[in-house]
Amino acid sequence: MALADPTRRRIIEMLGEGALAAGEITARFEVSAPAISQHLKVLKAAGLVTVEVSGQRRIYRLDPEGLEAFEAWVRQVRGFWNASLGRLEQELAKPEKDEGVA
Template sequence: MARADDPLSRVFQALADPVRRGILERLSTGPATVGQVAEPFDISAPAISQHLKILESAGLVERSTHAQWRICSLRPEPLDEATAWVERNRALWQNRFDRLDEVLAGLQRDQDR
């Protein structure tokens, strides 16, 4: 399967993993050091670093250096773009479900006759 590399695909890829969603939840309360981000997870430091790299690639996290500390901050703009995509498509999906309901209701009426 081909892997999409557009910004929206990177956001959804990043959101697909529960650890990365947990990292974003942690950062939604404010910036944190890499160590603070890693605290609640029972995974290795290299694994946390890999998750942060994916989040950075998606534009969801920004890392900066302050003295010897690596500080991670949430960047919500890509989440806004993903939300806008979902909202644009929600009406289409709902319309298709409504049409399916109508077809199924018609089939049920035909079967009841």
């Protein structure tokens, strides 16, 4: 998953504040430019960011459609867990049955 990596999550947070050039993103980390480039590539492939080429600069922005799809997935997973946890809570609330153990 694209957001499993803390560096990629931080990039998403940074882009939440506004568009940034690849160099500006790289400058905020203590890892190599190629490493940041790979992270940006993963985010782009996941549909979470878009890139605009402006001269020799690459400007990255959050992709609202990709973020919406991610939010929908989170809602789906949350719904599954809420339903599952609700069933577990019901089972745990049932009185214990005496199994006739001596």
